[in-house]
Amino acid sequence: MAYTNIELRETNIDRQNVGNELSLDNQQWNKPPLHDRLIKTLTPRIQHRPSSKVKKRPDDLEQLLEAPDGISNVDPSAGLREDYALFKDRPGVELIDSLILFQCFVPPLAGELNYSPNDFTPTGTFSECLSRLQRCLGDQRSECLQLCILAAESPIAKTALSSHHTLAETLSGKVRDRTYLPKQAIVSLLGRGWSLSKQISNELLSLDFSAQRRWTPKLPSKGVSSGLPNLFGPFEVTFILTWQLEVPKYVSDLDIYVWQRYRRSPRSQKAYIVRLFTVNQQTQRLIIRLNSTAQMAKFREQRCHILPFDYSVHNTNDWSAADELILSIIAVCKLVVGDTSKFLEDTNEQLDYLFFEGRSNPSPSKIEYLLHLDDCGKQGLKGLEQTLELLASLSSSFKESPTWNAVAELLLRVDEISTDLTYLITELISTGVRIDEMRKSINEKLGLEQIRRSTILSFLAALYIPLAFASSFLGMNITDSSSNAAFNNATNMTLLADPTKPFNLTRQTELLASVIATSGGSTYSLGLFFGLAAALVAGSFVLPVITGPILRLILQSMD
Numbered sequence: 114m115a116y117t118n119i120e121l122r123e124t125n126i127d128r129q130n131v132g133n134e135l136s137l138d139n140q141q142w143n144k145p146p147l148h149d150r151l152i153k154t155l156t157p158r159i160q161h162r163p164s165s166k167v168k169k170r171p172d173d174l175e176q177l178l179e180a181p182d183g184i185s186n187v188d189p190s191a192g193l194r195e196d197y198a199l200f201k202d203r204p205g206v207e208l209i210d211s212l213i214l215f216q217c218f219v220p221p222l223a224g225e226l227n228y229s230p231n232d233f234t235p236t237g238t239f240s241e242c243l244s245r246l247q248r249c250l251g252d253q254r255s256e257c258l259q260l261c262i263l264a265a266e267s268p269i270a271k272t273a274l275s276s277h278h279t280l281a282e283t284l285s286g287k288v289r290d291r292t293y294l295p296k297q298a299i300v301s302l303l304g305r306g307w308s309l310s311k312q313i314s315n316e317l318l319s320l321d322f323s324a325q326r327r328w329t330p331k332l333p334s335k336g337v338s339s340g341l342p343n344l345f346g347p348f349e350v351t352f353i354l355t356w357q358l359e360v361p362k363y364v365s366d367l368d369i370y371v372w373q374r375y376r377r378s379p380r381s382q383k384a385y386i387v388r389l390f391t392v393n394q395q396t397q398r399l400i401i402r403l404n405s406t407a408q409m410a411k412f413r414e415q416r417c418h419i420l421p422f423d424y425s426v427h428n429t430n431d432w433s434a435a436d437e438l439i440l441s442i443i444a445v446c447k448l449v450v451g452d453t454s455k456f457l458e459d460t461n462e463q464l465d466y467l468f469f470e471g472r473s474n475p476s477p478s479k480i481e482y483l484l485h486l487d488d489c490g491k492q493g494l495k496g497l498e499q500t501l502e503l504l505a506s507l508s509s510s511f512k513e514s515p516t517w518n519a520v521a522e523l524l525l526r527v528d529e530i531s532t533d534l535t536y537l538i539t540e541l542i543s544t545g546v547r548i549d550e551m552r553k554s555i556n557e558k559l560g561l562e563q564i565r566r567s568t569i570l571s572f573l574a575a576l577y578i579p580l581a582f583a584s585s586f587l588g589m590n591i592t593d594s595s596s597n598a599a600f601n602n603a604t605n606m607t608l609l610a611d612p613t614k615p616f617n618l619t620r621q622t623e624l625l626a627s628v629i630a631t632s633g634g635s636t637y638s639l640g641l642f643f644g645l646a647a648a649l650v651a652g653s654f655v656l657p658v659i660t661g662p663i664l665r666l667i668l669q670s671m672d
Contacts, residue, residue, distance in 0.1 A: 386399070
């Protein structure tokens with residue numbers, strides 16, 4: 114629908130006539146108001162033409178949002194319907210690339226040398242990229258693996274909204290993650306195209322994973338069970354892999370004391386893996402959510418270098434979507450191995466630095482840092498054990514089921530990663546022992562420092578306490594009873610004196626002054642003070658040394 118666009122800047126107006134019109138005499142009160150005269154003058158000269166601002170047709174996502182059934186997997190109160198228009202026309206190539214990686218693995222052609230999946234390539238605005246993504250998600254192939262990788266955090270996604278829109282959201286109270294709206298739009302299309310449940314959609318949108326795997330006891334009477342569901346059962350399968358990558362850096366004791374960084378729980382890398390149920394087993398759908406865009410790029414590199422066969426030699430009928438799905442999970446496991454190796458390398462570098470720093474300058478802040486580092490290692494160890502358990506479950510399923518096309522190749526890759534994981538578990542355990550020994554060493558060194566400080570304080574106390582006792586003892590005002598009686602008699606006589614007799618009053622006052630002068634405390638010499646103080650100090654040092662042996666000899670002689 115076209116609208117008439119009336120804009121003063123697009124008209125060709127005789128400015129001289131307008132100037133003459135504006136320079137009319139102000140005394141002509143019978144003229145209409147100035148704005149009415151301007152409109153009357155300018156209207157005939159405006160060229161009416163169709164407007165270039167044509168109302169755009171709603172895109173695919175807006176049509177889904179406006180549909181009666183809508184997108185049921187996303188909470189409507191999240192504000193996607195209102196906020197999607199703020200960023201849908203912004204450039205979307207880099208934004209989409211930083212949040213999602215979609216690949217479709219199809220059977221290769223006969224004799225194909227360079228086998229590669231069909232990637233989703235975004236172009237145009239964010240709205241156009243979503244339309245292209247929707248077409249890729251709706252691809253109905255009889256044999257394929259549709260792999261979707263999502264990133265929870267992206268530095269590029271923070272620029273999805275302009276600065277004034279971000280300020281408006283802040284002022285209106287909508288303070289939230291700036292990457293949430295683009296992620297919500299992508300997950301909405303994904304949930305609509307692949308019929309995701311609300312729980313899975315919320316997990317894909319959340320900043321952290323809440324669906325943690327609970328610990329369950331493995332009773333011997335119940336038999337050996339991995340606790341993992343069947344990966345290819347007639348239902349959705351979800352599981353989480355965790356590992357460590359970032360090592361906390363030790364900066365200084367002051368930095369640890371001020372910022373208290375290591376009182377929070379360690380941050381782990383996590384992969385939330387969802388295998389969707391499909392009626393056709395030759396068509397598989399897999400969703401993997403990683404922490405960041407960098408992790409997504411590393412996964413893509415790992416996945417592109419994993420092939421079960423050389424299809425130029427083997428028969429192309431050996432291709433299977435299930436094999437490709439397993440290879441995608443193996444790629445995540447290889448990502449776990451690579452990141453954990455980097456974590457161990459950085460951890461030992463920090464320990465090498467603290468080995469001498471902790472001995473030369475022990476402090477409680479270093480012990481706090483080592484405790485946090487040990488927590489990171491234990492959390493990573495738990496994640497590696499879960500990953501190894503997953504690979505063991507996959508390996509047993511390969512051996513039990515004869516339907517796999519690439520059993521030998523898959524077993525070889527699983528055994529290779531399992532061997533690496535076993536080695537990394539051993540290294541993490543030894544690193545934890547090293548951290549514990551270093552923490553004990555720093556604690557013992559800190560205890561020796563405290564003992565040394567306590568010895569110095571004891572020496573100072575033995576020196577100054579006798580001096581304080583001598584000065585306080587000699588500074589007391591001690592008088593006898595006779596001086597007190599004289600003072601009391603003189604006071605009473607002064608109070609009972611007759612004020613009409615000046616001689617008697619003067620006499621009594623002189624008597625009171627003489628009593629006060631002779632009834633005070635004694636004054637001691639400086640030599641007496643130092644003599645008493647020296648004897649007390651010597652006794653403070655000598656008595657603790659000789660008292661113990663003397664008492665021991667007395668008790669031994671009594672036996």
